[in-house]
Amino acid sequence: MSRATSTRSFKACIRCKALLSQDTQKCPICGSVEFTNEWSGMVIVVDPEKSDVAKLLGIKTPGRYALKVGL
Numbered sequence: 001m002s003r004a005t006s007t008r009s010f011k012a013c014i015r016c017k018a019l020l021s022q023d024t025q026k027c028p029i030c031g032s033v034e035f036t037n038e039w040s041g042m043v044i045v046v047d048p049e050k051s052d053v054a055k056l057l058g059i060k061t062p063g064r065y066a067l068k069v070g071l
């Protein structure tokens with residue numbers, strides 16, 4: 001519970017849900033330039049091939065992702 005504040009240092013890509021640092025101009029995963037600070041739940045995908053969560057979210061690239069993006 002105590003780590004909730006640190007998550008705000010990330011913004012989420014609207015298209016692929018990747019979590020990126022606030023100074024990122026362009027999503028390195030899908031190339032989108034649209035981001036939101038309205039996201040919840042962080043999932044770290046190390047091996048998309050073996051991760052059930054990654055399959056569920058349609059994630060194919062290792063990285064940090066939001067479970068939910070938008071309001």
Ligand SMILES: [Zn+2]
Binds near residue numbers: 016017
């Ligand atoms: Zn993206």
